[in-house]
Amino acid sequence: MDALLAHAATDVGRVRDHNEDAYWVDPKLGAFAVCDGMGGHAAGEVASALAIQVVRDAWTSRAFRAAVDAYAREADADRRRALLAAVRSAVARAHDAIRDAARADPERAGMGTTFTGFVCAGGDAVFAHAGDSRAYLVRDGIAMQLTEDHTVVARLAAAGLGSGAPGYDPARWQGVLTNALGIGDRVRVATFVVPMAPVDRFVLCSDGVTEYVAEAEIGEIVARGPSPARSAQALVDAAVTRGGADNATAVVVKVLEVDPTPVPRDERERDEAILAASPLLGGLSPQQRLRALRIALPQRFDAGRAIPPVALGDRVAYLVLDGAARLPGGDLVRAGDLLYARALAGGPAPAEAARAQTAVKLLAIRRDDFAELAADDEELGVKLYDALADITGSGE
Template identity: 40%
Template sequence: MLRFSGAGVSHTGLVRDHNEDSAFVGPYVALVADGVGGAAAGEVASATTAYVAAATAMARFGDDAADVVRDLVQRARDCLVAGAAADPRRAGMATTLTSVVCDGERVVLGHVGDSRAYLLRDGGLRRLSSDHTYVQALLDDGRLAPEAARHHPWRNVVLRSLQGAPDEATAHEPDVTALDLRPGDRLLLCSDGLTDLVDDHRIAEVLGLRDPHAAAAVLTQAALEAGGTDNVTCVVLDLTQGPRVVGDGRLLGAVRDISLVVDPGLVRVPAARQSCDGARTAVR
């Protein structure tokens, strides 16, 4: 049976005064969520999404991984919409989400926004996700050279994210991709606080470290040494094979403050309350 073995690190950085990144690391689900900069209550959006998404995946272990990914995205968005409706100060909150779910036989990637997923295999690094940003759209259309993308003034303009606005029906649609992986592969999930400052060559070099926690810590430190201009979160996972393990996982970043997770008791939206209640029960 396939599963993840790994670790993660989340750091506020050297410029921001609080952490809007959230992450979860577990044996069958892992994710990174980055509250979209400039939006209200980014830390609430990322914490709620990480909490609900992780709980949904754990509660549905053994179900088709692609179905689980779609479900966790919808349930997270239900809670964001409900949370924004309950508190006007949360209007406009949004978050990225990059998650991997393993059903014991295969791994499926769910991705929306500009956090990233990478694969390291035999020393070679390959990006598994595509940024949902204005600059990536320019690159895809051939209107921008790759060497110009890193310093483009609009490189952080996100076109798709999980949002609390009920009328944004298509803005949250994730890319759902079945990954062709094998035991021994290493995955990296990270926020743009890493990739804006650390190039792929350095990322590949550090991912070669034997210990996943050491790799996550050194990658985070590399971002801090490069300026630490944003929150930075790195989750490093090794795909392993063996008997099923029992365990929930570890919360990182903003989601460690459970008060940031939308309280279902304050929200009168039945579907969203059911999703959030399930999350709270499953994680605890």
């Protein structure tokens, strides 16, 4: 059972007359969320509160807790997919509930909310995200943004049309969302998994905080805070003191103990460096790598063992994290390489399996999971298939 401490702080700010943010903090259950509502006639606070209510009802249900418990016992491919689907489905239901409420009351037309939250399962934090509220991991005093902003400004920046580009006008697009609950027919819920380690801290916050407090300072404030309560309050106080043009909300979660025992720090950092430099994932942002790795499953093989090209009920490719494998033709596959890459492109299984030259540590990726990920997240899918084409030599 994971041991956690958590606290939230919120403030209406200096300009707004009511608070449209909402949050949920349940360290015993291991569930946390922040929502930032939008819409006239106080509809924003209705949308954010409704999102929290629907997700809380779903994530505390018997069926959902059974999925969490099953994943905690054994995080195999099917149980990971089931838990991610349940996490995503709850947020999608909140989207539908907000749209239904808006249709029922004309004064609430156009209301919506962001959603950023996670649930703990078997030593992992399983995230769901839509909008521009943010999640950060603070480790060793350094903050890293885990989520991507679903905004026009972020889209422009990703396309190289952000700050410094000719004709760029930040005031025109500031705060304009491309994705949120209650807005449009369909919401795109990004999901990903982050392995937890003792003394890690997670921060969830609305843009009323991040507008005034940069990533580096978030890490500094949280690292020196004596408790999650003090850290959350310090983040909100900094935002309000520096302008407070919007509601400001922060949730800080401190990991005390993780079950099962986490990967040692030096091994985790080495794995992260290998993945960041690998041909398949090296062209992705850190946030995109997190989303891609939600379908990867750890595997180990002793020296001399055959590495099966069909496993986990599907054709598979393997990202090598440590050790080496020898192909039937004699070539070696080493750390960072992708073994059986053509499996992800729908190619046939090789006639003969590669063998572990040394003990090897791998991440298995099932073909169907890869295709499903690419279809669910089109921008990420394009980058992954481009990288795969380069690896297999099938690209132009």
